[in-house]
Amino acid sequence: MRITSSVALGLAFFFLAVSPPVFAHHGFSVEFDRDNPLTLTGTVTKMEFMNPHIYFYVDVKGKDGKVVNWAFEGGPPNVIYRQGWRKDTLKPGDVVTVKGFRAKDGTHLAACSTVKLPDGRELAAGSGGASQNAYGSAAADGKK
Amino acid sequence: MKNYFRAPIVCAASLFLVLPFVNACGIRAAPGNPQAAAPPDLNGVWSAPFTPDISKTLGHQPPFTPYGAARFAKEDEFDDPLTKCLPIGPARGIQAGIMPFQIVQTPSVFTILFENQHTFRIIHTDGRSHPKDVEPTWFGDSIGKWDGDTLVVDTVGLDDRTWLDTAGHEHSDQLHLVERFQKVDNNNIKWTVTFEDPKFFTEPWSITLPIARQNTEIMSYSCEENEKDRAHLRRSKK
Numbered sequence: 001m002r003i004t005s006s007v008a009l010g011l012a013f014f015f016l017a018v019s020p021p022v023f024a025h026h027g028f029s030v031e032f033d034r035d036n037p038l039t040l041t042g043t044v045t046k047m048e049f050m051n052p053h054i055y056f057y058v059d060v061k062g063k064d065g066k067v068v069n070w071a072f073e074g075g076p077p078n079v080i081y082r083q084g085w086r087k088d089t090l091k092p093g094d095v096v097t098v099k100g101f102r103a104k105d106g107t108h109l110a111a112c113s114t115v116k117l118p119d120g121r122e123l124a125a126g127s128g129g130a131s132q133n134a135y136g137s138a139a140a141d142g143k144k
Numbered sequence: 145m146k147n148y149f150r151a152p153i154v155c156a157a158s159l160f161l162v163l164p165f166v167n168a169c170g171i172r173a174a175p176g177n178p179q180a181a182a183p184p185d186l187n188g189v190w191s192a193p194f195t196p197d198i199s200k201t202l203g204h205q206p207p208f209t210p211y212g213a214a215r216f217a218k219e220d221e222f223d224d225p226l227t228k229c230l231p232i233g234p235a236r237g238i239q240a241g242i243m244p245f246q247i248v249q250t251p252s253v254f255t256i257l258f259e260n261q262h263t264f265r266i267i268h269t270d271g272r273s274h275p276k277d278v279e280p281t282w283f284g285d286s287i288g289k290w291d292g293d294t295l296v297v298d299t300v301g302l303d304d305r306t307w308l309d310t311a312g313h314e315h316s317d318q319l320h321l322v323e324r325f326q327k328v329d330n331n332n333i334k335w336t337v338t339f340e341d342p343k344f345f346t347e348p349w350s351i352t353l354p355i356a357r358q359n360t361e362i363m364s365y366s367c368e369e370n371e372k373d374r375a376h377l378r379r380s381k382k
Contacts, residue, residue: 025229025367027196027221027310030377050370052229073373078259078363079242104378 025052028101032111036102040070040110044094049077049087054125056090056112058098072098072112075126083126094118100125183290184327186247186254189360192335192353194241196310201351206313212344219312222379225305229367231263231282233306234299235321235337243365244358254288254295259362267297274300280317282306294326308339316343331357 028034042060054074059067074080090096097116103109112125199205208216226232232240237258248255252270267286278285278301285301299321307314320340328334333355340348 025371026224026227026373026377030221030224030227030380031373048370051365052367052369052371053373055370055372071372076243076365078365081363082242082360103376105376107376109376 028111031103032101033104034101037099038102038110039097039099041095041097042070044090044092044096045069046092047087047090049085051078052076054080054085058096068108070098071107071109072100072115072125073109074112080124080126083124085123085125089123090115090117183295184293185249186295186325186327186333187249189244189246189358189362190333190355191242191244191358192238192240192355195239195351195353198239198309198311198313198351201353202349206339206344206349207346209342209344209346212314212341215314215344216312219314220379221310221312222377224310224312225307226310226367227374227377229261229371230305232258232260233302233308234265234283234286235323235339236306236308237263237265237283238323238335238337238355239309239353244360244362246362254297257362259365261367262365267295269295274298280304284319284321291324294324297321297323297325299323314344315339315341318343325355 040058040060042058044056045059046057048055054077056072056074058070058072060070061067077085095118098110098112099114100110100112103111114122114124116122195201205216206212221227237245237256237260240258240260243259245259246257248257252268254267254269256265256267258264263283265283265286267288269288269290271289272287274285274287280301280303282303282305284299284303286297286299288295288297290296300319302315302317302319302321304315304317304319318341322338322340324334324336326334326336334352335355336350336352338348338350339345
C-alpha cells in the first residue's frame with residue numbers, strides 16, 4: 001500500500017471535495033434517490049473502512065429529540081485511500097455534517113457525497129454529488 | 145580449388161564487419177525469426193476511463209439483433225452481476241475506471257491483474273491456438289500475438305453471465321473479443337476492442353479507449369468483505 005510522492009501531492013486536490021466518478025459494485029440509482037438529497041449533522045459512532053464501500057455511522061438528533069443512527073455509504077476504500085482518506089479520518093466522537101442522498105428503500109441509509117470534519121475540511125467520500133454519475137449509473141445518466 | 149575456399153571466408157569476414165552497421169541502422173529480423181525485435185514493454189499499472197455505458201463511447205447503440213434489442217430493453221441494473229460480487233469480465237475489467245489493473249508481461253504470457261475483485265486474465269503469447277472445445281469461463285480463453293507495437297488479443301469461451309457495462313449491455317457465450325493494445329509511448333496505450341456476437345449483434349462493432357499509466361499500485365479488494373447493499377437495491381422496472 002505504498003503511495004508515491006507524486007500521488008501524495010495529488011491528495012491535496014482531492015481534499016477540495018472534487019471527486020471523480022467512482023466505480024464500485026452497483027449503480028447509484030439502483031439504491032439511492034437523487035431526488036432526495038439530505039444534509040445531517042451528528043456524532044460519528046463507527047467507521048468501517050472496508051470493501052466494497054466504506055460505511056460510517058452517525059447519531060443524529062431529530063427535532064423530536066430522538067436520536068437516530070444513520071448509515072452513510074462512501075466509495076470503495078481503495079479509491080478514497082488514493083484520495084487521502086485513512087481508517088481514522090473519521091473517528092467515533094467526531095461531530096460531522098454529511099451531505100448525501102437517501103436510500104430508495106426509506107431506511108436510515110444514505111450515499112455520502114461530502115463530509116465536513118470538525119476542523120472544517122469538507123471531504124468527498126467517493127460517491128460524488130448530485131451532478132455526478134458517481135457510481136456509473138446508466139439509469140441516472142438518462143439511458144432508461 | 146584455392147578460390148573455392150577463399151570466397152566464403154571473404155564473405156563471412158565482410159558480413160562480420162557489416163553487421164554492427166546493419167543493427168545501428170535499425171534493420172530488424174523478420175517476424176517469427178528467433179532474432180526478431182523484442183515486443184514493447186507494457187509492464188506496469190494502468191487505467192482506462194470508466195465506461196458505464198458503452199453506447200456513449202460508441203456514439204449510438206450497438207447493432208442489436210432483435211433478440212439483443214429485446215434483452216437490452218428489459219435489462220435492469222438490479223441484475224448487474226457485479227451487485228452479486230461476480231467477476232467483471234475481460235473487457236469491462238479494462239473499463240473499470242479508477243480501479244486500475246497491472247500488466248505483467250513475459251515472452252510467453254501477458255497477464256492482466258485487475259484490482260477490481262482481484263481477478264486476472266492470462267493471455268497466452270506462446271503461439272498456441274484456442275482449444276477445440278472451450279468451456280465458457282468468466283474471462284474466456286485468450287491468445288495474443290504481437291503485431292509490431294501492438295498486442296492483438298483474441299478471446300473466446302466467455303460466460304454469458306458477465307455484462308459489457310453497467311448499463312446492461314449483455315452478450316452470449318458466442319462472444320468473440322479482439323483487442324488491440326497499441327503502445328503509444330511509455331505512459332499511454334491505445335486500446336481498441338471489437339465485440340462480435342451473432343446472437344446479440346448483427347455485425348462486429350468496436351470502441352477505442354486511452355489507457356494511461358498510473359503512479360500507484362493495485363490494492364486489495366474483496367467484494368464480500370462488508371457487502372451491505374444487496375438488501376437495499378430496488379428494481380427500476382417491474
